[in-house]
Amino acid sequence: MYTDDIFLFHDEVKDDLKFYGISSVRMKIMISLNDGPKKTKQLRKLTGIQPSTIIHGINELVKQKIVLKEEDTYYLSEIGRILVPKYIDMIKSMVILKNSQNLWLKHEIDAIPHHLLMEIGDLSNSQLIESDNTDIFKTHGNFVNMVSQSENIRGVSTVFHPDFVGVFRKIIDKNSEIKVELILTDEVLKKTIMSIHKTNLKDLIRWVSKKNLILWRLNEDAKVGFTVTDNFLSLGLYKKNGTYDSLRDLISEHPDAIAWGNKLFDYYQKKADKIELKRLDKLISILI
Structure with missing residues (x-):
């Protein structure tokens, strides 16, 4: 839709927008x-607004045919x-963007597909974890603690961190049912394999063969890094200068945010190639 059309539409409904x-x-x-019919008493309890003020507001909404009345409901x-x-x-979207400005401003957002940016309000119950001079490992430590208590872990990583190999090793060894x-x-992927000691590569192969670990190869440089599990979402972005912002991590344990994260993972999974066991063996033999 063209901008001129939106301007014309705005002029047509500007009074309604103000209302x-x-x-x-x-x-x-x-x-x-929004979640069902209510009486004045119920509305007062929910909103904390006096009955006379509620009645005045409702009468205006009835005139605009936004609200209807049936007896006293x-x-x-x-x-x-x-x-x-x-x-x-819109309210939820404004909340997440206001409360985590440091993550969104001057950061790359193109790696998040448009349809999920339009659902950004699903992240409204999130907390921005930021490292500072008093605790430069705050974001990393918080992430490791949360992921260590999770199952069914799904993640997209476009940056390498040497600690993650050990972290995921402990997680998988602790729970044979984990995925x-x-x-x-x-x-x-190459750096991950090369960082694993030769004596431990058999564990990597075992995890893949038993489906504890499923690896996918992404053939593009996506400017995003995130992990979504059964109980939380962790989202990180790249700065405009092309470097990953390791000092900021958006965290949420809310079901809406977890569902949003799974949609983002599904989006990238469709763009990735699954690494089967034979292919992994071949890659290991080349790199090691």
Whole structure:
């Protein structure tokens, strides 16, 4: 859609935008009704707004046909059921972008597909972990602690960290039922194999043969690094200068964020090639 079209549409609905957005009372009423019909008493309990103020706000929403009334119960009209989820998503998106500005500003976001950027509100219940001079290993230590308590680990890594081989070794050795899926770039895959001592390469082969470890090769330089497990999402981005920002890590244990992370992993999995055992053996023989 062309920008000129949006401008024309804006002029057509600008008064409506002001109406919906200018009043926190109306917004809270609409959000409260999003999950079902409510009476005035219920709305007061949810919003903390006085009944007289609620009634005034509802009357305005009824005039706009956003809210309908049946006896003493209020509910969203069909129009309201379409509009309100969009407002909720906008609020959630604004929260995540405001609370983690240091991750998004001056960082690469093109590695996140457009449809998931449009669902960025799913990360609203996240915390930005930042290392500083008093604790330069804060992000790394927090990540290792969380991933060590996880199962069904899925990750995309475009940077190499020597500690991760030992971390994942401990995780797999501790739980024979664990499943780890890693999508690695060519360079990271090669460095990972070369960092493993010759006597431990048999463990790598054993993990792959038993499906504890599934490796994928990504043939592109994606500017992102993330891990999603059964209980958390960890997301890191590259700076505009092309270096990975190891000092910042967005962490969330919320189901919405975990679901978002799995969608991102699925996106990259479709672009990657699975490394079968024979191919891994051949690669090891070349590198070692």
